[in-house]
Amino acid sequence: MNKDNDFRQIEALLSGRIKQPSPRFEEALRQIPAQGNSSKQVTSWTGFLKIAGIAAAVSLIVWTGVDLNLSSEVPSAETILQSDPDLLTLFSLSNDLDMADTLLSEDNLLALDYLTSMP
Amino acid sequence: MVLEEEVTDEALMLELTNGNEQAFSQLFTRWKAPLISYFYRSTNDYHRSEDMALIVASRVYAARNSYKVVSKFSTWLFRIAQNLLRDEYRKAKKKKEEVFHPELHYEIPVQTNAHSLSDMEEWLAHAIAELKPQERSLVLLVYQQDFTPSEAAEVLNIKPNHARVLLHKARSYLSEKFKNHEQG
Structure with missing residues (x-):
């Protein structure tokens, strides 16, 4: 195939590859085999991560002694987030998971089809 | 193992x-x-x-x-x-279109005196977006993923000769557009 000079530059641009996927991607990729093997559990890997995230949040609340009473003495979410970087990270993770869940909803249906069709 | x-x-x-x-x-x-x-x-x-x-x-x-x-x-x-x-x-x-940060995501072996890498990236993104979906996929499979035109045709479920024609058309379009960009 003849390659003119103009197209050589375009080819060079096209041949570029991403340097490194995000940590979010790497973590989700690691979860796929574990999720794929749980044939009895019809929950997507994002669902699994959400459950794990909620469990971690509950543990963190218990561990840090945050009072869950809905009285006026309960610190505001903003105060808790400012004083606890771990919770801030968890909130960010939760946002990422919400986005991933929405984006993968179509795939969840396919995964559901696959899992329910297994003998 | x-x-x-x-x-x-x-x-x-x-x-x-x-x-x-x-x-x-x-x-x-x-x-x-x-x-x-x-x-x-x-x-x-x-x-x-x-x-x-x-x-x-x-x-x-x-x-x-x-x-x-x-x-x-x-x-x-x-x-x-x-x-x-x-x-x-x-x-x-x-x-919505993303702001391009090629230096963040990409390793691109490109040399150009006329335009910055960001400018070239933005140009390429628009040029690729203007191709028809099948032509776009063909260009990427062949020039980004190093597939042969026949392999790309298999991916797209079209005949190899049809793939070659579409590829030639897309190449000509991109070359012409690039020439105009360089002159403009």
Whole structure:
């Protein structure tokens, strides 16, 4: 195939590859085999991560002694987030998971089809 | 079991079929960057590209027991990617364009005196977006993923000669557009 000079530059641009996927991607990729093997559990890997995230949040609340009473003495979410970087990270993770869940909803249906069709 | 670098993709896939999950990790160590790059050039949405690559990975894993070596693994992989991309195009939602940060995401061996890399990236994103979906996929499969035109035709389920014609058309279009950009 003849390659003119103009197209050589375009080819060079096209041949570029991403340097490194995000940590979010790497973590989700690691979860796929574990999720794929749980044939009895019809929950997507994002669902699994959400459950794990909620469990971690509950543990963190218990561990840090945050009072869950809905009285006026309960610190505001903003105060808790400012004083606890771990919770801030968890909130960010939760946002990422919400986005991933929405984006993968179509795939969840396919995964559901696959899992329910297994003998 | 220790897996060596020289093991082919097809052999790794068969290892996975036999229950060796290290093979899945090794396969996607090889293919994650090409897949994300392919989706990124197709959609101009980096985060969506990562999500789409994850969907492909989960479909490969789900289909591991039905995998048969009838063609190259890469052809099979990109057929899955292409089906996903087709669904994405079908949705045809208007998406906001990303601000390009090629230095953040990409290693590009490009040399140009006339324009900065960001400018070139932006130009390419618009030029690729103006191609028809099939032409766009062909250009990316051949010039980004190093598929032969015949292999790309197999991914897209079209005849090899048809692929060559479409590729020639897309090349001419991009070259002409690039020439105009350089002069402008």
